[in-house]
Amino acid sequence: MALEDMRPPIETGCPDGFQYMHPMMRRNFGLWAYHEDPQPGVLLHVAKSGEKVWTVRAGTQRILDIFTLRKLCDIGDQQADGYVHFTIRSNIEYFVTEEAKVQPLVDALNEAGFIVGGTRNSVAMMSHTQGWLHCDIPGTDASGVVKAMMDELITEFKEWNMPNRVHLTTSCCQINCGGQGDIAINVQHTKPPKINHDLVANVCERPSVVARCPVAAIRPALVNGKPSLEVDEKKCICCGACFPPCPPMMINDAEHSKLAVWVGGNHSNARGKPTFQKLVAAGIPNNPPRWPEATAVVKNILNAYKADARDWERVGEWVERIGWPRFFEITNLPFTKYHVDTWKGARNSLNASTHIRF
Amino acid sequence: MATKHHVTPMLDELENGPWPSFISGFKRLRDDHPDARINGLANGLLGQLEHSYETRKGYWKGGTVSVFGYGGGIIPRFSEVGNAFVESKEFHTVRVQPPASNFYSTDMLRQLGDSWEKHGSGLVTFHGQTGNIMFIGTDTSRIQHFFDEINEYGFDLGGAGPCVRTAMSCIGSARCEMSCFNEQAAHRHLVNNFTDDVHRPALPYKFKFKFSGCPNDCQNAIERADFAVIGTWRDDMRVDQAEFKAAIEKKGRQYIIDNVITRCPTNALALNDDDTIAVDNRNCVRCMHCLNVLPKALGVGEDRGVTILVGGKRTLKIGDLMGTVVVPFMKLRTEEDFEQIVEMAEEIVDFWAENGLEHERTGEMIERIGLVNFLEGIGIDVDPNMVSNPRQSSYIRMDGWDEAAVEWFEKKAEKAAG
Ligand code: SF4
Ligand code: SF4
Numbered sequence: 001m002a003l004e005d006m007r008p009p010i011e012t013g014c015p016d017g018f019q020y021m022h023p024m025m026r027r028n029f030g031l032w033a034y035h036e037d038p039q040p041g042v043l044l045h046v047a048k049s050g051e052k053v054w055t056v057r058a059g060t061q062r063i064l065d066i067f068t069l070r071k072l073c074d075i076g077d078q079q080a081d082g083y084v085h086f087t088i089r090s091n092i093e094y095f096v097t098e099e100a101k102v103q104p105l106v107d108a109l110n111e112a113g114f115i116v117g118g119t120r121n122s123v124a125m126m127s128h129t130q131g132w133l134h135c136d137i138p139g140t141d142a143s144g145v146v147k148a149m150m151d152e153l154i155t156e157f158k159e160w161n162m163p164n165r166v167h168l169t170t171s172c173c174q175i176n177c178g179g180q181g182d183i184a185i186n187v188q189h190t191k192p193p194k195i196n197h198d199l200v201a202n203v204c205e206r207p208s209v210v211a212r213c214p215v216a217a218i219r220p221a222l223v224n225g226k227p228s229l230e231v232d233e234k235k236c237i238c239c240g241a242c243f244p245p246c247p248p249m250m251i252n253d254a255e256h257s258k259l260a261v262w263v264g265g266n267h268s269n270a271r272g273k274p275t276f277q278k279l280v281a282a283g284i285p286n287n288p289p290r291w292p293e294a295t296a297v298v299k300n301i302l303n304a305y306k307a308d309a310r311d312w313e314r315v316g317e318w319v320e321r322i323g324w325p326r327f328f329e330i331t332n333l334p335f336t337k338y339h340v341d342t343w344k345g346a347r348n349s350l351n352a353s354t355h356i357r358f
Numbered sequence: 359m360a361t362k363h364h365v366t367p368m369l370d371e372l373e374n375g376p377w378p379s380f381i382s383g384f385k386r387l388r389d390d391h392p393d394a395r396i397n398g399l400a401n402g403l404l405g406q407l408e409h410s411y412e413t414r415k416g417y418w419k420g421g422t423v424s425v426f427g428y429g430g431g432i433i434p435r436f437s438e439v440g441n442a443f444v445e446s447k448e449f450h451t452v453r454v455q456p457p458a459s460n461f462y463s464t465d466m467l468r469q470l471g472d473s474w475e476k477h478g479s480g481l482v483t484f485h486g487q488t489g490n491i492m493f494i495g496t497d498t499s500r501i502q503h504f505f506d507e508i509n510e511y512g513f514d515l516g517g518a519g520p521c522v523r524t525a526m527s528c529i530g531s532a533r534c535e536m537s538c539f540n541e542q543a544a545h546r547h548l549v550n551n552f553t554d555d556v557h558r559p560a561l562p563y564k565f566k567f568k569f570s571g572c573p574n575d576c577q578n579a580i581e582r583a584d585f586a587v588i589g590t591w592r593d594d595m596r597v598d599q600a601e602f603k604a605a606i607e608k609k610g611r612q613y614i615i616d617n618v619i620t621r622c623p624t625n626a627l628a629l630n631d632d633d634t635i636a637v638d639n640r641n642c643v644r645c646m647h648c649l650n651v652l653p654k655a656l657g658v659g660e661d662r663g664v665t666i667l668v669g670g671k672r673t674l675k676i677g678d679l680m681g682t683v684v685v686p687f688m689k690l691r692t693e694e695d696f697e698q699i700v701e702m703a704e705e706i707v708d709f710w711a712e713n714g715l716e717h718e719r720t721g722e723m724i725e726r727i728g729l730v731n732f733l734e735g736i737g738i739d740v741d742p743n744m745v746s747n748p749r750q751s752s753y754i755r756m757d758g759w760d761e762a763a764v765e766w767f768e769k770k771a772e773k774a775a776g
Contacts, residue, residue, distance in 0.1 A: 006426040007506050011557065012514045013550035014525065017458040017532075017542050020466055025532045032535035034654040045533050053533065063494065065383035066480035067390070069471045073464040084467065085529060086460045086484040088577060113378055129487060132410035133403075134435060134451060134494055136418045141410065143380050144372055151375030176673045177487050180581050208716065214675045241674055247419060254414035267581045269573035270647040271623050274580050276678050288411040289368040311617055312651065343677055 022083040022095045024053055040160055041116035042102060054102050055093050056080070058114040059125045059150070059157060062090045063133070063143055071112055079105040089125040089167075091118050115150075115157060123156035123302070126168040129177045137244050138172035139187035139257040140286045145170050148290040149185075149298060156302065163309035163318070166302065169265070174239050180265025182315040183301055184277050185294050187286070188260035189251050192217075192236040196248035200228040204246035212241050259284040261297050264316025275316050281333050297333075304330045323357045363388065364405030364443070368412060387480050399479045399495055402446025406437060423450055423498050425505045428557040431515030432501060448497035449479070452504060453490035453516035455524045455549075458542035459532055460485065470508065477504035488566070489526035490516040519559035520717075522707070523566045525549040530571035530589075535653060536646065537571030538589025538662040539690045545569050547696045548585075548703055555707065562714035562723075565707060572658065573646045579670070579681070584720040585703055586667040586681045587690075589658075594639040595649070596657035602635050605652055618648050663689040666699075668706065668732075669721030679721040682729070684736075686743035705736040739769060 018026060028047035036044045043055040061068065072092055076084050079101065080094035087093060092114075094105060106116050118124050126149060129135065131142030149168070156162065169181030176186055200206070206229060210218045215237055221230035229249070231242075240251040251257070261284065265277030280301070284293050301315070308330065309318035319327045328335045341349045372381045381404075388400035410416055423434040433451040440447030456462075462484075470491070474482055479495030486492040496504060505515065516524035525548065528534070530541035548567050555561060568579035571589045579586030606614050611633070619627045619635075623645055626638040635655070649656045666688070667681030685702070689695050706720070713735065714723045724732045733740060742748075 006502075009425065009427045009505070009514070009557070010509055011553045012509075012512060013553045013556065014455045014514070014546050015457040015512050016546065017461040020457050020461040020463045021532055030531040030537065030540065032531075032533065032537070034535050034657070036654075045535070055533070059377070061378040061380040061383055063380045063383065063481055063483050065387050066471050066475050066482075067386050068378075068383050069467060069482060073467050073471075076464040082464045084462050084464065086456075086462075088526065088528075090484060092484075115377065127487065132416045133407055134418060134433075134449070135416060136420045136435065138416045140414075141407075144369075144411070147372050147375070147377055147379060147381075150377040154376050174673060176678070179487065179578055179672065180678070211715075212675065212717065252415055257414070265581075267575050267578040269575060269580075269643075269645050270650060271621055271645055274575070274680060276581075276680075286414060288414065289371045312621060312647070 020083065022053065022081055022097075024051055024097050025083075025095065027051070028053075037120050037160075038102075040122065040158055041106065041119055043119060052097065052099075054096050054099065055085075056096070056102065056105050056109065056116060057087065057091050057093050057118050058109045058116050059091050059118055060114055061143075061147070062125075062128075072114075075105070075108050075112060079108045087118075087125075089118070089127050091125050115154060117158035119160075121160045121162045121164050122158070123153050123162060123166045123168065125157070126150065126170060127178055127181070128170045129172050131172040135172060136247075137240070137252075139189065139240070139252045140172045140259065141288060142170055142172050142178075144289060145185065145291050145294065148292075149295050152295050152299065153302075162302075162306055164312050164314050166305070166315065167265075168298070173243075175241075175244075180267055180275075180277050182263065182265065183298055184262040184265060185298065186260055186262060187257055188282055189238040189240050189253070189257050190283075191253055191256040192231050192233045192238055193240070193242060193249040193251040194253075195223075195229060195231065196250060197223040197226060197228040199248040200246065201226050203248055204229070209242050209246040209249070212245055214239060214241060218242060257286055258282060259286055259291070259294050261294070261301070263301060264314075264319055266314050266316050268314075271312070272317060272320075277316075279339055280327070280331070282338060300331055300333075326357065363401055364408060366404050366408040369404060369408050384481075391480065393475070396475070396480050398445030399449070400446075402443040403449065403479070403495065406439060406443040406446060409439060409442070418449070423501060425502050425515065428515060430518045430521055430557060430559045433518055434498075446479075446495065449495045450498065450501060452478070452493040452496065452501060453486070453488075453518055453524065454493060454508065454513050455516045456485055456489065456491050458545045459527050459529055461532070469511065470513070473504060473507045477501075477507070485526075488516070488523050490524045514553075515557060517556040517559070517564070520561045520563045521557070521559035521565070522549065522552040522555040522561070523564050524556070525567040525569065526577050527569035528571050528576040530569075534571060536574060536589075536649060536658060538591055538658055539571065539587075539664050541569040541571050541589075543696065544587055544664070544690060544699065547700055548587075551700050551703070552707070561707070561711050563717050563719050565710070565720065567703070573644050573665075574650065580667055581670050581678070581680060582672060583670050583681060584668060585706065586670060587664050587699070588667065589662065590644045590665050590687065591659035591662045592687060593659040593661040595637060595642065595659050597635060597637060598655050598657075599634045601655035602652065603633050605655055606633050618651050621647055621651075623647075663687050663691075664699075666702075669719070669724050671719040671721045675717070676722050676725060679719075679725065681721070682724075683741075683744045684733070684738060686741055702736070702738075709735045 085093040128142040169178035171178035171186040217235035242249040243251040260282040262277035418435040421434040483492040527541040527545040530537040568583035628636040666685035670681035
C-alpha cells in the first residue's frame with residue numbers, strides 16, 4: 001500500500017463487553033444471589049430478582065479452525081441464546097434461561113465432539129502456550145501435549161471425582177508462560193546453550209544478552225576473530241534466558257531438553273495464601289507425538305491425590321498436610337539433591353524444626 | 359498452485375483419542391476449504407509442525423511487522439525452513455483485545471471469523487495466555503487489511519513487546535455472586551487509559567493489569583499481573599441462618615464441621631449449639647473458602663471494594679514473584695474512584711518507566727530497590743497490611759524512627775478526623 005492510502009488506526013482499545021452479554025445477565029449485573037452445580041459442566045446462577053441462567057461449559061481443541069468456530073456458533077444459535085463467554089482456560093460457555101434447554105444443548109455439544117465438563121472438582125482444561133506451532137523459542141509443543149493428556153484425562157474433566165478442582169498447565173520453556181498449576185509440565189533444559197559464533201555479532205545485542213543471564217555466566221569474547229559470546233559452563237544453570245534475545249545461543253536440544261513436573265501452584269486465596277509450584281519430577285523425555293512418559297507421571301500424581309486428599313484440599317494443600325516424604329513415598333518418585341532449592345530465599349524452604357512425620 | 363500434501367505420520371497420531379483434535383482442524387482447512395490460499399497455509403503449517411515433531415525443534419523466528427501507526431500488537435513469525443514449507447513461510451499472529459470479560463455474541467464471532475478467513479489462515483484461539491484473541495497465521499501483506507477491517511467494527515490490537523499488555527477480567531458481576539466490583543468498568547478504565555503504551559512499546563518490559571472480582575482470583579492476577587485488582591469487602595459477610603441450617607440438614611453436622619468450620623484459616627467460624635453459624639468478621643481474612651462451600655448461606659458483604667497488589671510475574675529473570683499488597687482497600691464505585699485508580703496506575707507505570715532497568719518487571723524493580731522506596735516513589739504510605747510480618751533483621755539504620763512514629767500518629771489522627 002502506498003503511504004497515502006494508509007488508514008490511521010482508531011485507538012479504541014478494549015471493547016465494551018456489555019454489548020455482547022446475554023440480556024438477562026445485563027439486567028442482573030451485580031445482582032446475583034447464589035449459584036448451584038446441577039450437573040458436571042453446568043452451572044446455575046440465580047439473581048436476586050429470581051431470574052435464573054444456566055451455563056454450559058465445553059472444552060475444545062483451543063486452536064479453532066474456521067469450520068469449528070462456525071460449528072460452535074451454530075450450536076449457540078440453535079440450542080442457546082446466541083451469546084457466549086470464554087473462560088481463562090479457553091473453554092466456551094453458553095447461556096440459556098430455561099432449564100428445558102440445558103440437556104439438548106449438552107447433547108448437541110457432545111454430539112459435535114466437544115466435551116462438556118470442567119466445572120467444580122474436575123480436572124480443568126490445561127492452560128497452555130504455543131510451542132512448536134507458533135513460538136520462536138519453544139523446547140516442546142504445547143497443543144500436542146495437551147491433546148494427548150486430555151485424551152487420557154477426559155473422564156476426570158467430565159466428572160466430579162477429584163477432592164477439589166485441579167488446574168494443569170504446560171510451558172514450553174523455563175520462562176513458564178503457562179503459569180502456576182496444581183500440576184505443571186514444563187520444559188527443563190539440561191545442557192548449556194551451543195553457540196553459533198558465526199551469527200552472534202550480526203543477530204545479537206551482546207550487552208543485553210550478558211545482562212539477561214540470571215547467574216552472570218555470559219561474557220563477551222572474540223571467537224575465531226569475530227565478536228561473540230562465551231558461557232561459563234560451570235556457572236550456567238541451563239535456563240535458556242539468553243536464547244530469546246539471541247537465537248544463536250541454541251538452548252533447545254532434541255535429547256537434552258527434558259520435561260519436569262511441578263505441583264502445588266495455586267492462585268486462589270481460599271484457605272491458605274496463594275502458592276507457587278514445587279519440583280517433583282524431572283528428566284522426563286520430551287517425546288512427541290504423545291508424550292506418554294509425562295502423562296504417566298501426571299496420572300500417578302492425580303491418582304495419589306484422588307485417593308488420599310480430603311474434600312476441598314488442592315494438590316499443594318494435600319501435600320502440605322501429609323508432608324513431602326509421604327508424597328514421594330506414595331507416588332514412588334525419586335527424591336534427589338535437585339529437589340533442594342539453591343535459588344534466592346532457598347533457606348526458607350529448609351525444615352528448621354523437628355517437625356517430622358514417622 | 360496445487361502442492362503435494364506433506365505426509366504427517368506423527369501428527370496423525372494426534373487425531374486419535376476422544377478430545378477434539380487441532381490437527382483434524384488443520385486438515386479440514388487443508389482439504390475442505392474452498393480457498394486455495396488457506397489450503398496451502400494449512401499444508402505448509404502441517405508440514406513444518408511435523409518436521410518439528412520429528413526433529414524436536416522449533417523453526418519460527420521473530421522479526422518486525424506492524425500496522426500503520428502502531429509499533430506492536432503483531433507476533434511476527436518467519437520460518438527458518440521456509441524453502442521446504444513455502445506456503446506458510448510467513449505465519450504472523452495478530453493479537454487483538456477481546457471485549458472485557460471475554461463476552462461475544464455468535465454474530466460477532468462469525469464476523470471476526472469471516473474477516474480472518476478473508477485475510478488469514480482461518481485459525482484462531484480464544485484466548486492466549488496474556489488474554490488476547492490470537493489470530494494465528496497470515497503474511498505481512500495481509501495484516502494491514504485485516505486490521506483495518508476489524509478496527510472499523512470496534513476491535514483494536516493488543517500489546518506485544520515492552521508495553522502495557524492486554525488486560526484480563528473475570529466474568530464477575532455479569533454472573534457471579536462473589537463479585538465485589540464492576541470488573542469490566544475497571545478493566546476498560548485502566549487499560550484504555552494506556553492505549554498509547556499498549557500500541558507503542560517504550561517501557562522497560564511488559565506491564566499487565568488483571569481483574570478478579572473476589573479473592574478466588576480466577577484470573578491468576580496475584581501470580582501474573584504487575585497490577586492486580588481483586589475484589590473484597592470491609593463489612594460483615596452475609597449470613598442466611600435458615601440456609602445454613604438447611605445445609606446442615608442436607609449434608610450433616612460432621613460434614614459442615616470438617617469442610618467449613620475447621621477449614622477457616624483464621625478460626626473465624628464456630629458452630630453454635632442451635633446449628634447456626636457464628637462468624638468473627640474482624641478476623642475473617644476474606645479467603646472465600648466458606649462462601650465457596652456454602653454459596654447460598656454465606657455471601658460477600660455490602661461495603662465492597664478492591665485490594666491492589668503490585669509486582670506479580672513469571673520466572674524470568676529472578677524467579678517467580680507474587681504481587682504484594684500496595685492498597686489494602688479502596689472503593690471502586692464512583693467516577694472519582696475510577697479516576698483515583700487510574701492516577702495511581704499512571705504513577706506506578708511512570709515511576710517504573712523511569713527507574714526500571716531494561717527488561718525488568720515491576721516486581722523485580724521492587725525487589726531491587728525495596729518496597730519502601732517504591733512506595734515513597736509513588737506517594738503511598740506504608741501499612742501493616744503490606745507485610746506478613748515486620749522485619750526480622752536488626753541490620754538496618756533507624757535514626758529516623760522518632761519522625762516516622764510521629765508521622766504514623768499524625769496520619770492516624772487525620773484519618774480519624776475524616
Ligand atoms: S542458559 Fe541461562 S544460565 Fe546459561 S548462559 Fe544462558 S542465560 Fe545464562
Ligand atoms: S471467608 Fe475464609 S477467612 Fe473468612 S470466615 Fe470464611 S473461611 Fe474464614
